Amino acid sequence: MTEPFSLLLPVYRGDDPRHFSKAFASSVLEQSRRPDQVVLVQDGPVGDELAAAIRASAEASPVAVVHHVISENVGLAQALTVGLSLSDHDIVARMDADDISLPERFALQLPRIESGLDLVGTGMFEFLDDVGSIVGRRVPRTGQAEIERYSRFHDPFSHPTVVYRRSAVERAGGYRPLGLMEDYWLFARMIHTGARVDNLPEPLVMYRVGAGAYARRGGREQWRSELALQRELRRLGFTSPAQYARNVGVRGVYRFVPEPIRKVAYRRFIAGGAPDRGAPERGAAG
Template sequence: MTEPFSLLMAVYRGDHPVHFAKAFASSVGAQSRRPAQVVLVQDGPVSPGLEGAIETAIADSPVPVVHHRIDENVGLAGALAEGLALSDHDVVARMDADDISLPERFAAQLPLIEDGLDLVGTGMLEFLDDDGSIVGRRVPRSDEDEIRRYARFHDPFSHPTVVYRRSAVEHAGGYQPLGLMEDYWLFARMIHAGARVGNLPEPLVMYRVGAGAYARRGGRAQWRSEMALQRAFRRIGFTTRGEYLRNVVVRGGYRFVPEPVRKLAYRRFIARGDAPEGRDLT
């Protein structure tokens, strides 16, 4: 049975108007299987340029758009929680405001949801801000049992690529703020709660890689978020004591290695999808 689905996007003042316009168009009008509804959450005040891009996207959209404004910036988890509550459909697709969906994305993902999965991601192509050139390919684990094992060490899903059932998200407790790790925290809780999960290895989303992409993966703030995440995993029993200690050492230590080393590790072990268990570093 073919089910209608909602597209959930959030925008905030840091998003670029042109990038947003491309993200919206690629995920709505350009799709061979379009969403039945778009829920667009505006997380706090935005620039006049972005406001104009939002108005244009809504006016040109071939499907209805719910434009939900939040007066003050509440962060991604809070914005998505509010947007999810406004979705008309149980099936919801996520998209970020600066990436690009390829035309067959939803046509490929939705049948897996309709066949019984609760959460489905895809592979990604990474491209540069300046000239659009492809610089990498991220290939996720696709086997469900392997995803469940892998999730104890590394986020097995790329948030901008996922489609999920809202009921499964709500069953796991919904979006909850956790520093910079709210997506990984949600997916781990969904897996822990028994959600059926999968990934398509094909790259169906283009992920924008700008200046500072690798620098943002390190530093004290990222380390604090990492430690909070690992404590949360241990608290709910998602990881064993041994896995917790290994993650603190390996993943926590990764936040303080020099940026060139972090970039090399990411390109070698993460983006190619061949990281051995226990060595996942992002």
């Protein structure tokens, strides 16, 4: 039996209006199975051009749009918590304001949720500003046992790809601010509290990467967030003492190696794939 679902899309002043418009259209108008509600959470004030893009998208939407404005920027974790509270449906799909959903994304993900899973992610294509410039492919782990094993060392889901049950998110305690690691922290707690999870290996989201993408994965701020996450995972009992020590050592080195080395390590050990010959041609994603 099919169930209705909400699309949760946060936006803030740093988002590009053109990218937002494409993200919205790809996740609503261009989907073979459209959401039944869009929850658009505006995290603080935005510029005139982005505000106009938000209004135009909401007015053109064939489904109901809840546009909630938070008066000041509160960060992603709190914005998503607000968005979940405004969602009419238990099933919620995540989307970021600068990525692109491929047309069959929800048609493929929703049946897996409806069959009894609590969280389903997908693979992703990484692309530059030109949609045809595919630079990589993230291939996620699949199967409950493998995801649980992998989650002790790495985030097993790509946040912009996930569809989950709000009830499972709430059972795990919801989003909690944790530097730049709030998604991993949530997914670990969901697994720890018994959520039934899986990934579709197919790339169903196109993830926009810029020139500074690998630089942002390193540095002291990322390391502080990483260390805070590892301490929380250990305190929860999600990782063993040996796993904690391994993660702090290996991931600490990763945060401070030169950017070219970090890029190679990410592509080989974390993303799980390389540019794929099955990637869509220029313009195929919209």
